[in-house]
Amino acid sequence: MAGPLLWYDYAVSIAPLAERLRPTTLDDVVGQEHLTGPGKPLRRMLETQRLSSFILWGPPGSGKTTLARLMAQGVGRAMVALSAVNAGLKDIKEVVAQAQEQGGLVLFLDEIHRFNKAQQDALLPHVESGLLTLIGATTENPSFEVNPALRSRARVYVLEPLGQEAIQRLLERALHHPQGLPAQAEPEALHLIAQAAMGDARRALSALELAASLGEGQVSVAAAREALGRGTLGFDKGGEHFYDLISALHKSVRGNHVDAALYYLARMLEGGADPLYLARRLARMAVEDVGLADPNALRLAMAAKEAYDFLGSPEGELALAELVVYLALAPKSNSVYVAWHKAQEAAREHPTAPIPLHLRNAPTTLMQQMGYGRGYAYYHDDPEGSFAQRYLPEALEGLELYQATGEGWEERVRERLKTLRARFALGGKTSR
Structure with a gap:
């Protein structure tokens, strides 16, 4: 009975493995090289010692909290951490007061998408003035969950799920790190945990720690499966x-x-x-x-x-x-998918192509005098004139993006598309 008891005492008397192995420098971070590598945004901030506000958007266990801490420490700034799950306007006021006393600080706001509009707006003047340097973290798309005004004052950096190879390196580090696990692990068990973690470093390390506890310091495949539970076993069947x-x-x-x-x-x-x-x-x-x-x-x-x-x-x-x-x-067609990619390419190649005057909005007298909207042929009143007018910018005239296939519903519209394009080519006149 002594063995399990000793392991249990060890496991519960210290911080969780994921916390003990949290990187202390940017070089220790596994993954996210597109942000931390040479010449990349977060690396440049540390090298220039100029920390600006930003939001980290990524899945759980991808390193958002770790990067926030490292960035604040790397520039020698005090950091206050809040969770938007339980923080409110009162907490913001207290942080602002503290920042005023200290001449500014870094605010790490986890789950920033949980703040409502009023709470996010309360941050705006202090982020804009530089009193607060905001580092937000979210698993939700900031485009929908963070106010545009706040987004305009904070760059958004996307974190990716860690790859299986990166997770494997983390697990091996845990077994050899001074603050890691005094355990032995079967390679197949580490492989299983890395697969099942689905890019979540915290999940992987927690599973490793539990497996070591269940196996009394021996991480076997059986212990790993038990630690992972039903929620991940299916992802390992067949490898x-x-x-x-x-x-x-x-x-x-x-x-x-x-x-x-x-x-x-x-x-x-x-x-x-x-x-x-x-x-x-x-x-x-x-x-x-x-x-x-x-x-x-x-x-x-x-x-x-x-x-x-x-x-x-x-x-x-x-x-x-x-x-x-x-x-x-169902019948299959990727015609819209293909057309959309062509449209994006055209927009990138011609981002400022002048819109034909007759298609432009004319809400003011000046715009009307400049010819905006003049000569526009309203289809329901003048079908022939509608086909005779130009819709695309001159530089893109004749561009064809969408091609209907012969599958399903598109088979019905292919002939109509052909007829419509012919009428545009003929300037609205129908061939007899």
């Missing part, structure tokens, strides 16, 4: 990584193989994948791969998401299965 499974699901839907698509969906759900994450990916498949070959695909994707929200698990999973069957059997 595929989480993202390999979602890729297989996507490609099976795209390839019209309904049985494979159902299998991969079931495997991910059994493995503990977030059903709403799967719903989002399936909606992407509806617009990217089914597209306008069957416009109902996107409607059904949204309905399946709503059904899952309403029913929850396990009943709601049937709605996702129904969606997968529909998408896999």
Whole structure:
């Protein structure tokens, strides 16, 4: 009985493994090289000792809190940490008062998306004046969750899930670090944990620590499986990584193989994948791969998401299965996907091409005098004139982005598209 008791005493008497192994320099950070590498934004801030406000957007366990601490320490600035989950206007006022006493400080605001508009607005004048240097952290898209005024005063940096190789390095470091685990681990167990962590360093280290406790200092495959629990076991069957499974699901839907698509969906759900994450990916498949070959695909994707929200698990999973069957059997077209990429390329190549005057808005007398809106042919009053006028900027005249396929609904519109383009080419006149 002494062995387990000693291990238990060791495990509960110190900080969690993830906290003990938190990097102390930017060079110790694993992953996020696009931000921390030579010449990259966070590295440049430390080298120039000029820390500006920014927001870190990334999944759990990707290093947001670690980077915030390192940046504040690296420039020798005092930092106050708040969580928007339980902080409010009173806490902001207290931080502002402290900053005024100290001549400024760094505010790390975790879960910044949880602050409402009034709370975010309360930060604005102090961030703008430089009294507070804001470092926000969020798992949600700042474009939707952070006020535009606050976003304009803080750069947004995207953190990516850690790759399996990076997670593996972290786990091996934990076994050799002075503050790490006094444990031995089977290579297969580390591989399993790295796969199941799905890019979350904290999750991986917590699983390793629990597995070492369960195995009394020996991290075996069995101990790792027990530590990970049902929520991740499915992602190791056959050795595929989480993202390999979602890729297989996507490609099976795209390839019209309904049985494979159902299998991969079931495997991910059994493995503990977030059903709403799967719903989002399936909606992407509806617009990217089914597209306008069957416009109902996107409607059904949204309905399946709503059904899952309403029913929850396990009943709601049937709605996702129904969606997968529909998408896999539906006709396929990526015409909009292709056209959209062409449109983006055209916009980048011609970002300032003048809009034809007759298409411009003319809300003032001056604009009307300058010819804005003049000569515009309203289709319902003048169809022929509408086809005769130019819609694209002159530099892009003749550009064709969308090409309808012969699949499903698009087969019905292909001839109409051909007729419409012919009328534009003829200046509105129909051939007899």
